[in-house]
Amino acid sequence: MAVALLLLLVAIGSVLFHLYSPWWWTPIATNWSYIDQTINITFWITGFVFTAVVAFMAYCVFRFHHREGRQADYNPENKKLEWWLSVGTGVGVAAMLAPGLVVWHQFVTVPADATEIEVMGQQWQWSFRLPGKDGRLGTSDVRNINPDNPMGLNRDDPHGQDDVVVENGDLHLPIGKPVKVLLRSVDVLHDFYVPEFRAKMDMVPGMVTYFWIRPIRTGTFDVLCAELCGAAHYQMRAKVIIEEESDYHAWLDQQKTFAELSGPTAVVRATYQSGGK
Amino acid sequence: MVDVPYDRIAGIPPAEAPDVELYHPKSWLTRYVFSQDAKVIAIQYSLTASAIGLVALVLSWLMRLQLGFPGTFSFIDANQYLQFITMHGMIMVIYLLTALFLGGFGNYLIPLMVGARDMVFPYVNMLSYWIYLLAVLVLASTFFVPGGPTGAGWTLYPPQAILSGTPGQDWGIVLMLSSLILFIIGFTMGGLNYVVTVLQARTRGMTLMRLPLTVWGIFTATVMALLAFPALFVGSVMMLLDRLLGTSFFMPSLVEMGQLSKYGGGSPLLFQHLFWFFGHPEVYIVALPAFGIVSDLISTHARKNIFGYRMMVWAIVAIGALSFVVWAHHMYVSGMYPYFGYFFATTTLIIAIPTALKVYNWVLTLWRGNIHLTPPMLFALGFIVTFVNGGLTGLFLGNVVVDVPLSDTMFVVAHFHMVMGVAPIMVVLGAIYHWYPKVTGRMLNDVLGKFHFWVTFLGAYLIFFPMHYLGLLGVPRRYFELGEAAFIPPSAHSLNEFITVVALTVGFAQMVFLFNLAWSLFEGAPSGGNPWRATTLEWQTPETPPGHGNWGKELPIVYRWAYDYSVPGAAEDFIPQNQPPTTGAVQGATP
Numbered sequence: 001m002a003v004a005l006l007l008l009l010v011a012i013g014s015v016l017f018h019l020y021s022p023w024w025w026t027p028i029a030t031n032w033s034y035i036d037q038t039i040n041i042t043f044w045i046t047g048f049v050f051t052a053v054v055a056f057m058a059y060c061v062f063r064f065h066h067r068e069g070r071q072a073d074y075n076p077e078n079k080k081l082e083w084w085l086s087v088g089t090g091v092g093v094a095a096m097l098a099p100g101l102v103v104w105h106q107f108v109t110v111p112a113d114a115t116e117i118e119v120m121g122q123q124w125q126w127s128f129r130l131p132g133k134d135g136r137l138g139t140s141d142v143r144n145i146n147p148d149n150p151m152g153l154n155r156d157d158p159h160g161q162d163d164v165v166v167e168n169g170d171l172h173l174p175i176g177k178p179v180k181v182l183l184r185s186v187d188v189l190h191d192f193y194v195p196e197f198r199a200k201m202d203m204v205p206g207m208v209t210y211f212w213i214r215p216i217r218t219g220t221f222d223v224l225c226a227e228l229c230g231a232a233h234y235q236m237r238a239k240v241i242i243e244e245e246s247d248y249h250a251w252l253d254q255q256k257t258f259a260e261l262s263g264p265t266a267v268v269r270a271t272y273q274s275g276g277k
Numbered sequence: 278m279v280d281v282p283y284d285r286i287a288g289i290p291p292a293e294a295p296d297v298e299l300y301h302p303k304s305w306l307t308r309y310v311f312s313q314d315a316k317v318i319a320i321q322y323s324l325t326a327s328a329i330g331l332v333a334l335v336l337s338w339l340m341r342l343q344l345g346f347p348g349t350f351s352f353i354d355a356n357q358y359l360q361f362i363t364m365h366g367m368i369m370v371i372y373l374l375t376a377l378f379l380g381g382f383g384n385y386l387i388p389l390m391v392g393a394r395d396m397v398f399p400y401v402n403m404l405s406y407w408i409y410l411l412a413v414l415v416l417a418s419t420f421f422v423p424g425g426p427t428g429a430g431w432t433l434y435p436p437q438a439i440l441s442g443t444p445g446q447d448w449g450i451v452l453m454l455s456s457l458i459l460f461i462i463g464f465t466m467g468g469l470n471y472v473v474t475v476l477q478a479r480t481r482g483m484t485l486m487r488l489p490l491t492v493w494g495i496f497t498a499t500v501m502a503l504l505a506f507p508a509l510f511v512g513s514v515m516m517l518l519d520r521l522l523g524t525s526f527f528m529p530s531l532v533e534m535g536q537l538s539k540y541g542g543g544s545p546l547l548f549q550h551l552f553w554f555f556g557h558p559e560v561y562i563v564a565l566p567a568f569g570i571v572s573d574l575i576s577t578h579a580r581k582n583i584f585g586y587r588m589m590v591w592a593i594v595a596i597g598a599l600s601f602v603v604w605a606h607h608m609y610v611s612g613m614y615p616y617f618g619y620f621f622a623t624t625t626l627i628i629a630i631p632t633a634l635k636v637y638n639w640v641l642t643l644w645r646g647n648i649h650l651t652p653p654m655l656f657a658l659g660f661i662v663t664f665v666n667g668g669l670t671g672l673f674l675g676n677v678v679v680d681v682p683l684s685d686t687m688f689v690v691a692h693f694h695m696v697m698g699v700a701p702i703m704v705v706l707g708a709i710y711h712w713y714p715k716v717t718g719r720m721l722n723d724v725l726g727k728f729h730f731w732v733t734f735l736g737a738y739l740i741f742f743p744m745h746y747l748g749l750l751g752v753p754r755r756y757f758e759l760g761e762a763a764f765i766p767p768s769a770h771s772l773n774e775f776i777t778v779v780a781l782t783v784g785f786a787q788m789v790f791l792f793n794l795a796w797s798l799f800e801g802a803p804s805g806g807n808p809w810r811a812t813t814l815e816w817q818t819p820e821t822p823p824g825h826g827n828w829g830k831e832l833p834i835v836y837r838w839a840y841d842y843s844v845p846g847a848a849e850d851f852i853p854q855n856q857p858p859t860t861g862a863v864q865g866a867t868p
Contacts (some may be wrong), residue, residue, distance in 0.1 A: 001860075003650055003655070003658070006731075006735070007662065010662060010735075010738060013771070014666075014742060015744065017746075018741065020748045020768070022768050023746035023747060023750045023766075023768070023769060023772065024746070024750065025307045025682070025748060025750060026748050026750065026751055026752065026764045032742075034678075035678055035679065035681060035682055038676070038678060039673065039679050039682075039683075042672060042676065042679060045672075046669035046670070046673075047604050047671060048469045049665070050631075050665055050666060053636060053640060053661070053665050054662055054665070055659060057640050057643060057658060060640065060643035060646070060648065061643070061650070061658070062476050062649055063763055064579075064643065064644070064645055064646050064647065064648050065648045065649075065650060066580075066647050066648055066650070070313065070582035070647045071580075071647060071840060071843050072579065072645060072647040072843035072849065072850070073580060073581065073644075073645040073646070073843070074581075074842075074843055074845055075582075075584070075645075075838070076582055076584075076585075076586060076587065077584065077585040077586065077587065078584075078585070080643075082588050082634065082637075082638075082734045083583050085634060085771030086633075086634055087502075087635075089629065089630050089633040089634070089689065090637055091632055093626045093627070093629050093630060094412055096327055096626065096672055096676055097626045097676060098625060099624075100622060100677060100678050100679055101619055101677070101678075102674035103536070104618050104619065104622070104677045104678040107615075107678055107681065108615040108616065108618065122532065124442075125406060127381055141530075142529075142530045142531060142532060143530060143537060145532055145537070146407040146573045149853045151687065156621070161658060164388075165525055170484065183612070186531060186532045187440065187442070187531050187532050187533060188436045188437035188440060188443075188531075189434055189436075189437060189545060191610065191685060192755065194684070195682070195750075195764050198681065198682040198684075199681060199682075199683070200610055200681060200684070201610050201612060202611050204545050204546060204611070204612045205436060205529045205530075205531045206529025206531070206543075206544065206545070207529075207546070207612055209612035216573060220763075220765055221764075222762045222764060222765075224762065225753075226684070226685035226686070226753050227360070227434075228429070228430045228434070228437065228442070228755045229437060229442070230355050230437055230442030230443045231355050231359065231428075231444060232354065232355065232442075232757055233359075233755065233756070233757075234755075234756040234757045234759075234760060235663070235760065237761075237762075238758070240405045240729065241516065243759065252638065256297070258301055258309060267623075
């Protein structure tokens with residue numbers, strides 16, 4: 001029975017494709033292996049349901065296709081069966097939802113010791129900002145943006161003076177330290193997307209959004225934009241480098257702070273305003 | 278399985294309102310062009326939707342060419358690529374699927390299936406089509422204006438949609454929003470008609486619980502559309518004001534190409550909430566008519582009553598209601614309030630339960646049936662496979678934290694094409710094979726139909742199933758070129774080539790279908806009035822194709838539900854809904 005066989009082939013072929021697919025998620029680089037595990041649970045449950053439904057259909061087509069003299073059954077409904085199926089489905093759904101919500105709770109609960117860093121998107125490049133010695137990022141506003149101040153930092157904010165500004169360069173992060181990534185856009189929606197991080201979030205002009213990660217392995221990873229942002233969306237790239245703490249500090253020491261970038265007058269003014277600290 | 282005990286046919290009440298006086302066309306123009314007959318309007322809707330749908334099909338070939346063989350086709354640049362994806366998406370979702378299911382199938386089938394002579398407001402119904410046509414023309418005109426159509430993606434997210442970094446910022450977006458506004462006005466006229474007709478113009482004996490599921494599906498989808506489209510209407514008007522008058526509904530302070538813009542104080546997220554408040558119900562506005570129609574296809578061609586009719590009706594209503602409280606699952610990574618995630622993930626996964634129930638009932642209808650593997654049945658089987666597949670991947674994307682890595686990747690593209698592209702189109706095609714004999718009086722060619730089915734079904738599956746795994750790998754969507762990225766292996770490019778080749782093949786197979794439609798119109802075997810031996814009223818009309826007023830002198834009277842197939846002891850394996858009970862003979866159940 002060709003139709004039944006082909007249907008069965010679709011079910012079996014899908015399972016085999018899943019098992020032998022050379023296309024699979026990238027090796028994870030952050031603490032979010034829980035997300036991968038939740039995806040795996042979901043694959044198991046949905047894979048079972050898909051195979052069962054299609055195989056059952058194939059069997060029906062094989063067993064009950066029209067032949068001379070066949071008469072179909074007449075059974076309008078079966079309350080008991082329908083309720084059992086609903087309950088079974090409900091259990092399956094709960095088995096996927098419960099771990100999902102638990103992991104989501106972790107996702108939205110940022111550890112207290114996370115370092116805040118900032119990623120800014122604009123058409124079509126990335127900029128990064130890391131807190132200086134004071135461990136805090138200064139305030140910013142889109143209205144402050146000009147060629148000398150591409151991230152729109154507030155010149156009067158003492159916390160911003162020692163912020164490390166990386167314009168259109170690569171981001172370095174130390175391994176093992178939780179990081180809260182603050183996300184900002186100055187023009188349209190963007191999305192800071194590193195496949196190996198699993199976490200991602202849109203950047204919305206007028207808002208600061210965030211996610212948090214704890215890098216667990218060193219390496220260099222591609223940064224892509226995952227939210228359509230205009231003509232050169234596909235070219236909006238950067239790299240993020242996760243390295244040992246000592247390498248990270250060596251890199252950090254070579255970067256320019258906001259005050260250094262803004263020239264001597266800014267430094268003097270800032271020193272004056274912060275009382276010489 | 279337990280048989281429900283047979284019920285006596287309830288007495289048929291007398292008509293509460295006299296038969297309506299129809300408008301009778303006096304000239305060729307009012308009969309075929311400015312027609313007020315729902316059947317003519319249905320065909321007008323269907324032809325217009327198919328024509329613009331073919332444009333969207335060609336756009337999909339162009340974008341697949343670019344994805345499969347980047348750098349090969351110099352006539353496609355990054356701007357055009359974005360314009361192609363935008364127009365393809367918008368046309369397919371709104372101007373093809375919504376218009377075809379509601380304007381096309383709704384207009385043709387509702388009056389016939391409920392035993393009415395026509396829609397209750399024929400003149401408004403006619404206006405509905407002409408405004409729809411205008412909306413389509415405005416949309417199509419964007420291909421010819423300076424700057425071309427908008428390339429903002431079919432979601433039209435601001436601020437991008439109206440800023441200069443996006444193609445079509447001059448005219449394209451303005452005309453797109455205007456076209457949507459027109460579409461919604463036109464749809465509202467049609468939609469009110471469908472709802473009132475189902476509620477008020479059913480023939481004697483046609484209780485709500487005797488309606489075929491096709492009518493239930495279209496009816497519920499229309500009610501939803503009437504509630505959901507206003508959100509898009511408002512969003513479109515506001516964005517148009519932002520673009521033309523410089524208001525700031527959706528525009529915060531921002532820098533446009535290095536310059537501080539004049540905007541300030543608006544919220545991009547507000548648009549996303551409005552868009553998806555419409556956009557998610559929209560998925561079910563397309564799906565519910567497909568659910569209804571496929572139920573009738575399966576029942577008729579398996580010669581068996583639909584299993585669990587009452588549960589099917591309640592599932593349709595429950596899905597319709599629930600679909601209004603799940604919209605923000607499209608926005609898990611939008612930067613909205615993160616605690617929304619718990620609520621929307623829960624509602625989204627709950628909606629899986631009534632949906633799964635419908636799937637069980639379809640396959641249980643096949644169980645111990647008498648399955649005729651006609652083209653409509655084949656397409657129904659293809660629908661079940663693709664819908665189950667696409668529905669299950671929805672459980673990934675709906676489960677908030679799982680969505681985080683998968684959102685904005687090819688996984689999403691594969692998911693929604695499988696569940697609201699391929700699956701509903703399987704139903705559309707099956708339904709055309711099923712009802713073409715009623716519309717034209719001739720059968721479509723069976724051999725061509727089966728060829729069409731297998732190429733379309735297997736091809737579409739080969740396109741979209743592997744595509745999920747590109748997304749799992751992390752390949753982002755809406756990319757003109759993948760470019761250099763360490764995580765994308767060369768094999769991913771080979772897979773993209775493969776998908777493109779299959780997509781072109783499936784595309785060209787549709788030409789076989791178009792040929793079949795045209796050829797059978799003149800050369801197809803005469804079908805007679807009821808070639809599938811179906812129970813529902815549209816197959817019991819005195820003429821085929823049905824004449825103006827549908828029923829001749831007397832409206833039919835309905836004595837039973839729509840699914841009396843293979844009733845034990847009956848002379849034939851179907852009993853039409855309007856066949857009166859004969860004393861002493863075995864009657865079907867009317868649950």
